[in-house]
Amino acid sequence: MEFWRVPFDADTIQVTLGIVHILEDRCKGCGYCIEYCPKQALEFSTNFNQKGYHPPVVVKPEECVNCHYCEIICPEFAIFSVEYPRITEPGQTETKHVI
Amino acid sequence: MQDIPTPSKKQPCHPLDDLIRTDRIPHIWCPGCGIGTVFSACLAALKGSGINLRKTVMVSGIGCSGRAAGYVKLDSFHTTHGRAIPFATGLKLANPELNIVVFSGDGDLFAIGGNHFIHAARRNMDMTVICVNNLNYGMTGGQVAATTPHLAKSTTTPIGNPETPFNLPLMAYACGATYVARWTMLHIRDLTDSITEAICKKGFSFIEALSPCPVNYGRRNKQKPLDMLRLYQEKAIIKNHADPSTLDIDFEKGIILGKFIDLDRPTFIEQYDKIYRPSRLQENVSELNS
Ligand SMILES: Cc1ncc(C[n+]2csc(CCOP(=O)(O)OP(=O)(O)O)c2C)c(N)n1
Ligand code: SF4
Ligand code: SF4
Ligand code: SF4
Numbered sequence: 001m002e003f004w005r006v007p008f009d010a011d012t013i014q015v016t017l018g019i020v021h022i023l024e025d026r027c028k029g030c031g032y033c034i035e036y037c038p039k040q041a042l043e044f045s046t047n048f049n050q051k052g053y054h055p056p057v058v059v060k061p062e063e064c065v066n067c068h069y070c071e072i073i074c075p076e077f078a079i080f081s082v083e084y085p086r087i088t089e090p091g092q093t094e095t096k097h098v099i
Numbered sequence: 100m101q102d103i104p105t106p107s108k109k110q111p112c113h114p115l116d117d118l119i120r121t122d123r124i125p126h127i128w129c130p131g132c133g134i135g136t137v138f139s140a141c142l143a144a145l146k147g148s149g150i151n152l153r154k155t156v157m158v159s160g161i162g163c164s165g166r167a168a169g170y171v172k173l174d175s176f177h178t179t180h181g182r183a184i185p186f187a188t189g190l191k192l193a194n195p196e197l198n199i200v201v202f203s204g205d206g207d208l209f210a211i212g213g214n215h216f217i218h219a220a221r222r223n224m225d226m227t228v229i230c231v232n233n234l235n236y237g238m239t240g241g242q243v244a245a246t247t248p249h250l251a252k253s254t255t256t257p258i259g260n261p262e263t264p265f266n267l268p269l270m271a272y273a274c275g276a277t278y279v280a281r282w283t284m285l286h287i288r289d290l291t292d293s294i295t296e297a298i299c300k301k302g303f304s305f306i307e308a309l310s311p312c313p314v315n316y317g318r319r320n321k322q323k324p325l326d327m328l329r330l331y332q333e334k335a336i337i338k339n340h341a342d343p344s345t346l347d348i349d350f351e352k353g354i355i356l357g358k359f360i361d362l363d364r365p366t367f368i369e370q371y372d373k374i375y376r377p378s379r380l381q382e383n384v385s386e387l388n389s
């Protein structure tokens with residue numbers, strides 16, 4: 001995670017991570033999720049969906065902070081994020097993920 | 100960073116799937132149309148408000164925005180053009196237990212249906228009205244509307260709109276609405292919060308949601324879908340409690356967004372019962388006390 005100003009308690013803050021799900025065949029390729037993802041985690045896929053649109057694809061999965069903005073801006077109910085399950089031991093900066 | 104598992108191949112369920120008629124999705128709205136986003140905010144608000152959704156009804160009129168009633172998995176009515184509010188009024192009066200949400204377009208609510216809006220607000224009819232304002236008649240090919248900005252192009256004003264558009268929040272306030280807010284489809288969290296507040300509040304609530312119609316309005320005004328969203332971002336001035344008379348839409352000056360009015364006064368049903376059905380009022384009081 002990059003900060004433009006490192007918070008004093010950066011090492012104790014847990015940054016939430018997300019997993020993005022894309023329902024490709026609902027997408028109409030407007031690109032709003034791609035444009036407004038605060039972490040630039042998404043891009044247009046080179047593949048076409050059933051209707052001939054390019055749905056988004058997650059290009060930087062590790063960057064997703066589960067903010068849900070892609071989910072709430074999508075006019076098509078075609079994308080959403082869920083929290084990445086994990087455990088962090090107190091005082092530890094690195095996060096261990098549980099799958 | 101660590102390995103990221105690939106999401107499972109099984110088609111996952113969108114968090115709002117329980118409130119949409121998924122068999123009708125993809126919906127008819129064009130790529131880049133903002134109606135779907137406003138609709139999604141409305142569903143999130145319905146879900147988050149904690150109201151009894153089995154006693155909640157969505158009513159729409161005619162237009163692209165009016166199609167919303169056909170996609171929500173609740174009791175819903177797709178009524179005739181301009182008549183969503185009088186239809187909703189009838190529902191509320193016949194069954195005052197219902198929570199009523201009217202979801203419709205600017206043309207439907209303020210041109211052909213303008214008079215109904217005025218009187219429902221004057222009576223403080225207990226309902227939430229969400230207007231998708233895309234600045235034109237989207238469904239019929241982009242004609243000028245009562246909300247089209249001065250000088251904007253439409254099929255019926257090919258070199259620019261000579262008229263002055265409505266200031267919708269001012270109109271709602273002047274007519275007697277007890278909750279008035281305006282957001283754009285980019286300010287989704289604020290929009291959702293406002294809709295939630297409005298749904299939980301008794302009385303006539305009005306929310307204007309600015310939303311792009313790239314196919315009809317955008318194309319004639321040289322605005323690609325993302326240009327419109329950038330305009331919302333650049334021109335938005337968030338000013339809660341702003342004076343409603345300052346809220347006219349002029350993209351040069353900036354667009355004021357926020358919650359403008361939040362006050363209480365007796366609803367139509369309360370006033371009616373007080374005078375014509377005092378016994379029912381008494382019943383309600385004893386019910387509350389028991
Ligand atoms: C009585 C009647 N008059 C006119 C029409 C044609 N008509 C259909 S939709 C519409 C305007 C819709 O505009 P708006 O409410 O802004 O919805 P949008 O499509 O922009 O979401 C009109 C005039 C109609 N269906 N019925
Ligand atoms: S949840 Fe937020 S960070 Fe993750 S992809 Fe969506 S918009 Fe980007
Ligand atoms: S916002 Fe939705 S419809 Fe638009 S590109 Fe993203 S997933 Fe597709
Ligand atoms: S015509 Fe305009 S308002 Fe109607 S669905 Fe298309 S973009 Fe949306």
Ligand SMILES: [Mg+2]
Nearest residue numbers: 204205235237
């Ligand atoms: Mg319209």
